[in-house]
Amino acid sequence: DAGVIQSPRHEVTEMGQEVTLRCKPISGHNSLFWYRQTMMRGLELLIYFNNNVPIDDSGMPEDRFSAKMPNASFSTLKIQPSEPRDSAVYFCASSAQGNTEAFFGQGTRLTVV
Amino acid sequence: AQSVTQPDIHITVSEGASLELRCNYSYGATPYLFWYVQSPGQGLQLLLKYFSGDTLVQGIKGFEAEFKRSQSSFNLRKPSVHWSDAAEYFCAVLPGGGADGLTFGKGTHLIIQP
Numbered sequence: 001d002a003g004v005i006q007s008p009r010h011e012v013t014e015m016g017q018e019v020t021l022r023c024k025p026i027s028g029h030n031s032l033f034w035y036r037q038t039m040m041r042g043l044e045l046l047i048y049f050n051n052n053v054p055i056d057d058s059g060m061p062e063d064r065f066s067a068k069m070p071n072a073s074f075s076t077l078k079i080q081p082s083e084p085r086d087s088a089v090y091f092c093a094s095s096a097q098g099n100t101e102a103f104f105g106q107g108t109r110l111t112v113v
Numbered sequence: 114a115q116s117v118t119q120p121d122i123h124i125t126v127s128e129g130a131s132l133e134l135r136c137n138y139s140y141g142a143t144p145y146l147f148w149y150v151q152s153p154g155q156g157l158q159l160l161l162k163y164f165s166g167d168t169l170v171q172g173i174k175g176f177e178a179e180f181k182r183s184q185s186s187f188n189l190r191k192p193s194v195h196w197s198d199a200a201e202y203f204c205a206v207l208p209g210g211g212a213d214g215l216t217f218g219k220g221t222h223l224i225i226q227p
Contacts, residue, residue: 004156033214043203045214056213091156100145100164100207102215104156 004105006092012111018080021108024073025094033102034067034077035091043091049075082112115140115206119218126194127226134189134221136204145207146187147215148178152200160202163187174198199225 005024013019025032033048047057049069057067064083069075079086089109093102116139126132138144145164149157161172168180178189187204201222205215 035214042219043215043217045216048214059214093157101147101159101162104149104158106154106156 004092004094004103006090006105006108008108009106010109010111012113013082015083015112016081017112018078019082019086019110019112021077021090021092021110023075023077023092023105025075025092026096026103027073029094029096029103030072031095031097031102032069032075033093033095034075035093037089037091037107038087046077046090079110082110084112087111115144115208115216117204117206117216117218119202119204119221121221122219123222123224125224125226128196129193132189132191132194132198132223134202134204134223136187136189136218137185138187138204138206139185140206140208142208143182146178146180147205147207148172148176148187148189149203149205149217150174150200151203151220157203160189194223194225196225196227199223 007022030051034046035043037043046059047067052069067077089107091104091107093104095102118137120135147162148160150160151157160176161170163170163180171177176191180187201220203220204218
């Protein structure tokens with residue numbers, strides 16, 4: 001298996017623009033997580049899905065952030081409008097039913113200028 | 114809510130020397146405990162995990178960790194480090210039952226001196 005695949009690997013955008021980050025979990029995994037990593041706050045859980053249903057989005061910073069999982073093999077994290085303070089590395093991870101080990105993608109480095 | 118503390122932001126160790134990275138957690142019961150490693154520009158890779166049973170767990174790359182309930186600690190150790198071990202190390206907890214996402218510590222940056 002290719003592992004968790006995230007795209008793009010790097011994204012540079014201007015403040016106010018919409019940004020969409022994409023994630024393809026490992027086939028057969030039914031839980032998907034979005035994390036954000038910054039120097040100041042470390043790794044933070046933003047939202048996670050179980051069987052394509054959002055379970056806990058309490059980590060989503062504000063209404064500018066939204067996440068969807070239309071099917072078992074694809075998820076998006078959208079920021080609209082983006083702000084410079086959203087600059088971070090965003091990780092997607094997935095895990096299998098009954099298995100608490102989460103497998104991480106290589107992340108998307110977002111820079112908002 | 115659970116929390117994780119990694120008291121050392123940076124640690125410098127000579128190649129071939131032993132290593133111990135500290136991790137303390139706060140949680141009402143025994144959580145699931147993990148150590149992940151992150152190389153520059155990469156995602157996180159699981160080194161080892163503890164759920165129950167033997168409190169000394171073995172992981173990949175020669176790492177081990179010991180769960181001490183009395184100290185709420187889960188320290189990572191390696192008897193002899195290699196230059197390739199230079200990376201960021203994260204301790205993480207998951208509430209028992211595993212229904213939620215991981216809570217991570219802030220990480221420890223490991224520097225290996227030749």
